[in-house]
Amino acid sequence: MAKKRYIQAINDALTEEMARDPKIILFGEDVEISMFGDTLGLLERFGPGRIRNTPICEATLTGMAVGAAASGYRVVLHMMFSNFIYTGFDAIANQMAKLRLMTGGQMSMPITILAGYGGGRSSAAQHSDTPHPLLMNLGGVNVVVPASPADAKGLLKTVLRGKNPTFFLEAGGRGAETAEVPDEDYTIPLGKVSVLRPGRDVTVVAIGTMVKHALAAIPELEAKGIDPEVIDIRTLVPLDEDGIIASVQKTGRLVVVDEARDRCSAASHICAVVADKAFSALKAPPKRVTVPNVAMPYAPASEKNVLPNPAKIAAAAAALVGR
């Protein structure tokens, strides 16, 4: 084990898997110099060709990923900020999410799309979106939202060995956070939640960046005599319904924390699934702590006002328990 930065863990996964599999290629805008640090050193190690800067043309880049994947490559496409996914959305929603079905299974789409998401840094509306709900609704793409360095590495390795189009969403602005990462080669399966803190009173399911806040809410809850179970969702597609339900069967209460806008959020969906499948276990209404249905404002206090935080999470969880 060694302490690694979140972004370093991603960089390590890319480096190790590219060394392992010569069919992995990576391209995107300024991936050679690497703004976030996730693709740092890859050019020197793997050479131009496998690592390539592109012009700014997201609509073409997502389509190229499809074409290169159909030609036998495993493509890693770096989209920089999540908002730029929209600029290249056609080939995502109409091609990579549908082509395998449309061709009757003739094609696989081993494409990994990297993009940073989320607010909190006064990057304003066009650089702060958390787009996983849109992607989840497409049906044909996996969505991975690692919260810790160790998970980032293990999940990315799984994705890079898989054959399905997958969005690997990087927790924006958290690249510098460090935590222990195993030294050995390891993978983490998609579709398995991680129970970070077992508890009996209320299940707090947190998504990506929100895991940190959910953990930070524990002391306040403990101080109120509440014993929360904190779950890191890890992947949204596939979604570990059983893992969440098992927890709710035990606690009878659910809070889902999501940095996406509320309407049709992952939080909504998870609450709906639990209300459906664990209805009789619920002792209180399933709650969503999400971003309201607004674009991200620029000014720091305005932004803070709409983002989930430990206090909001603790308040929601405590209210369910009636404290």
Place this chain on the structure above:
Amino acid sequence: MAKKRYIQAINDALTEEMARDPKIILFGEDVEISMFGDTLGLLERFGPGRIRNTPICEATLTGMAVGAAASGYRVVLHMMFSNFIYTGFDAIANQMAKLRLMTGGQMSMPITILAGYGGGRSSAAQHSDTPHPLLMNLGGVNVVVPASPADAKGLLKTVLRGKNPTFFLEAGGRGAETAEVPDEDYTIPLGKVSVLRPGRDVTVVAIGTMVKHALAAIPELEAKGIDPEVIDIRTLVPLDEDGIIASVQKTGRLVVVDEARDRCSAASHICAVVADKAFSALKAPPKRVTVPNVAMPYAPASEKNVLPNPAKIAAAAAALVGR
């Protein structure tokens, strides 16, 4: 009152509102000849300039709508099939849904986007999407899903007099269905559900194209001695939470029928809202009848297999009541 076709009601609303307000313009691919019939005769009536065929370039068309709206026009943009929304998604998600906030309220975006949605006609995956969940999650756009000719006309008139970007999604393949439409000038407010059949046992909330199937499920339910309340959602943004909750307070049971894919669907969101706000009223789990998380297949039986229908709705509702 007179019987009108669904598409004719839309055409009437466009014609009447364009006659009323010279600032309304309409453009899109082949709107002059009008494939669906909704824009038929508008060119002859309002002339080139106000009605205009465009090249195929959705990314520019959505952006042009923003620029023309910022210049004082009310823009109606016809996107033909819903899947082409993705091709022009940048200016939707990054511009029209966010510009009012980003400019501190300096701009309004009176833009109406028309598009047909849904499956059932072997149009295959790239012409059958039901995209309202993605749009609902954007935060900054209204989403209207009229189910009947009368609603289509009244809701479209409201939208055309409003000042917010709005997707007016046309029930695909149902243009020829007829029903009574009032003769006088009328509007229908956004954010108000319509209770089509009052009942006591179970609330069936249906969205757009699904309203017809929900109504068709009534006889089977009645035969089982079940008294369903069928609600047409009419608009998804704004969402009439109170209207839905009032019904569930009465019936204690909820089925939401949605032609969107299940994950992060409008059905998910409505179930989550009800589970949250009407928890104690619920006698049974809130249920979703949706399309599974797949792209639409081409072959008729395959497509039928994944679409909601009266039998599936009746089965879900009956199971909740325990029959």
Place this chain on the structure above:
Amino acid sequence: MKTDARNFAATKEVLVPLLRQMLLVRRVEERLSADFHAGKLPGGVHLYIGQEAVAVGVCAHLRDSDTITSTHRGHGHFIAKGGSPRAMMAEIWGKRSGICRGMGGSMHVADVSKGILGANGIVAAGLAITCGAAYAVTLDRSDRVAVAFFGDGAANQGTLMETLNVATLWNLPMIFVCENNRFSEFSPTSTVTAGDIVDRARAFKIPCASVDGNDVLAVHGAAGAAIERARKGGGPSFIEAHTYRLHGHLEAEKSFLKSAYRESAEVEEWRGRDPIALFKTYLRGEGILDEREVDALEREIAAIVEDAAQFAEAGEPADPNLVFEVMFHEQRA
């Protein structure tokens, strides 16, 4: 028939297959048209009738390992690239034996084993896909090429400029084949397209050709040069082929259009320049094929089409549950 742009040695072994392929495309589609109007096909069809010289002239140079992408009007490219008429027709009928197991239909016929990366319901989507395929060729250091067929309407999508930029910059073996059939749905090209499409490519200083798309030899010549160059590492080329769609935008159009969008005189004029008729005349004129040989070819093709149509009609409907298995690779949807 002009011959200036042809530029290849016209042996019988080269010429007859061109006619054969054009006939195969034509007769398959005529059958599809009939089956559509008889109400036998579940979905709509966009027919390629009148444009056969383009697909055939280009694909004559391609190997199975070369890739193409196509459009909503994709049957001609599928057949010309070597796709099976049986598997294609069964697909359009929505059958289990369809090339896409009934999941794709007319707008999505694809045969990856033949390098047919698919017809596509999204106008211009093939451009970026081909660009990615061509990039893969350079990574493989192969002499394969990747061809994108697209319409004049598609040429107004910005991905044309984007892919021209990437293909030029990266010197990719990509051939842009724009089929200017004078319509973008129901809009005459001149009403939606400024300037000459080929000039958009000329801006990138790549080899460009503007050819008579109803002259299979003109297409064949231009495509041969472009493909040869690409195989040798010479980078992308652009071909604008001027042609005409003799059928409607889609076969169903008369049922919903309230007005005409073109003069029947115009259609008749172009029917007089039918690429197949022109080429038959040429072959007879040059003494390469006589009437009898042409008839024999027609009969052979008719038999293939009849067999394929019967195969399609007789097939079992697609498996309704297949969708859950094929959405993902080894992951149930």
Place this chain on the structure above:
Amino acid sequence: MKTDARNFAATKEVLVPLLRQMLLVRRVEERLSADFHAGKLPGGVHLYIGQEAVAVGVCAHLRDSDTITSTHRGHGHFIAKGGSPRAMMAEIWGKRSGICRGMGGSMHVADVSKGILGANGIVAAGLAITCGAAYAVTLDRSDRVAVAFFGDGAANQGTLMETLNVATLWNLPMIFVCENNRFSEFSPTSTVTAGDIVDRARAFKIPCASVDGNDVLAVHGAAGAAIERARKGGGPSFIEAHTYRLHGHLEAEKSFLKSAYRESAEVEEWRGRDPIALFKTYLRGEGILDEREVDALEREIAAIVEDAAQFAEAGEPADPNLVFEVMFHEQRA
């Protein structure tokens, strides 16, 4: 300083405001740079330093009723088009008194009353917006014009070709101003851009100019001709202005980049061609302004900037609940 492309009567009344505006843009941004590095600004900033001649040379011809769209590097366009330094700086500080009430920040400064439809965080987004604004002008039968400023990197987005097509076809009063500052983020232009950008517009046979973007008179001349033509119904024009960004892509870049992406010698060389220094020299050489007058202008500008910076710093933070009110028109989010 080249003078060939200028083509206008250079009176003092025209020339001095050009210098004044360039100085205003420069000094405002120098202050923003200092404030950023002092950790006072909440978000990042992309500075326009070195490119001032482009915004100023173009906007000198524009009225409040004409519109512009800008980019992530938008302060220069905002000021040059007549936006208030106070309101802009307060916005970048995230204050209530900001032009967007603190909701937009540096990348989104807009003042609709001045025809500034906004800086934009999405590369090339302004092109389509301007195209729509230009269409509105033709519907109004007005002599207004709509100008899109965009970078060389943005010129690789396909919406460039799409808007060229629409603007040409519909003869819109749209001026395309491409600022080629030799970088697309950290990629030198030649590594991501094939051919000459201006040729992409030439394909549409509209009037095109390629000018020295560090020569305010060259820009002014070309823009004047284009805008005049557009006002008279002559349709779109394209200007590629060659310039150089003297600061980083964004001010924060040194903190996260692990390697350099350009030689400091190159930066120094371009610093020697600073558009403001060049223009001062020209004005002095022509006897239009003397040293004393330049100094007076500098002092006047310094006072404006100091006032604006203090106004911004002293302002109240944005209203945290405003977001719910302004998301929609008369509809709470």
